[in-house]
Amino acid sequence: MSCDYIFKAALIGDCEVGKSNILLRYTENKFKEMYDMTIGVDFGMKLFNINGVTIKLQLWDTSGNEPFISFVRAYWVGVAATIFIYDITNRESFDQLDGWVSDVTRVAPRKVVGVIVGNKIDKIGERKVLFEEGQNFANDHQMIYLETSAKTGWNIENLFKFVSVEILAKLRNGLINIEDTKTGIVFRNKLESN
Numbered sequence: 001m002s003c004d005y006i007f008k009a010a011l012i013g014d015c016e017v018g019k020s021n022i023l024l025r026y027t028e029n030k031f032k033e034m035y036d037m038t039i040g041v042d043f044g045m046k047l048f049n050i051n052g053v054t055i056k057l058q059l060w061d062t063s064g065n066e067p068f069i070s071f072v073r074a075y076w077v078g079v080a081a082t083i084f085i086y087d088i089t090n091r092e093s094f095d096q097l098d099g100w101v102s103d104v105t106r107v108a109p110r111k112v113v114g115v116i117v118g119n120k121i122d123k124i125g126e127r128k129v130l131f132e133e134g135q136n137f138a139n140d141h142q143m144i145y146l147e148t149s150a151k152t153g154w155n156i157e158n159l160f161k162f163v164s165v166e167i168l169a170k171l172r173n174g175l176i177n178i179e180d181t182k183t184g185i186v187f188r189n190k191l192e193s194n
Contacts, residue, residue: 003056007167008184009081011061014096017087018119021150023061026160031151055164080184081113081163088118089126113166114143122149
């Protein structure tokens with residue numbers, strides 16, 4: 001199946017916040033109970049349609065493990081969306097967001113869409129970070145805030161649909177130069193000419 005656009009997005013955050021399970025839930029509708037550390041980068045993609053526009057969403061799950069950080073920075077360059085994920089039951093993972101956002105901004109100052117995601121909402125009784133804190137952090141960084149559960153699948157489809165709709169809206173409003181190769185967006189005409 002051909003597509004009209006390819007959008008590249010990076011999942012970023014500490015280890016064990018659920019980045020890999022968010023990717024797995026979205027691309028295969030599965031969930032792993034046992035934690036497997038991502039070695040460097042994992043990749044997934046999904047083809048879907050929004051109002052007659054076919055999009056291939058490429059998702060790069062980048063490791064939050066310190067030894068791999070210098071390696072994964074290359075995957076943050078030229079992304080259409082940066083999706084910063086923390087675990088609502090882990091205060092430290094939320095406190096680390098400032099560092100992640102700063103690090104990504106230094107490497108890839110341009111982004112089309114930025115999202116902050118509070119994951120593991122299925123563990124609401126163990127919540128250590130309030131919804132309002134996540135929302136305020138996102139507002140302060142001019143990003144969108146969502147909460148998800150990779151375990152139950154809650155809000156996972158909405159997260160990636162929202163990201164894609166936002167990218168499309170910016171394209172249609174002329175806020176993105178489709179000729180710019182650093183946007184993380186490839187238009188089908190470019191694909192066919194290569």
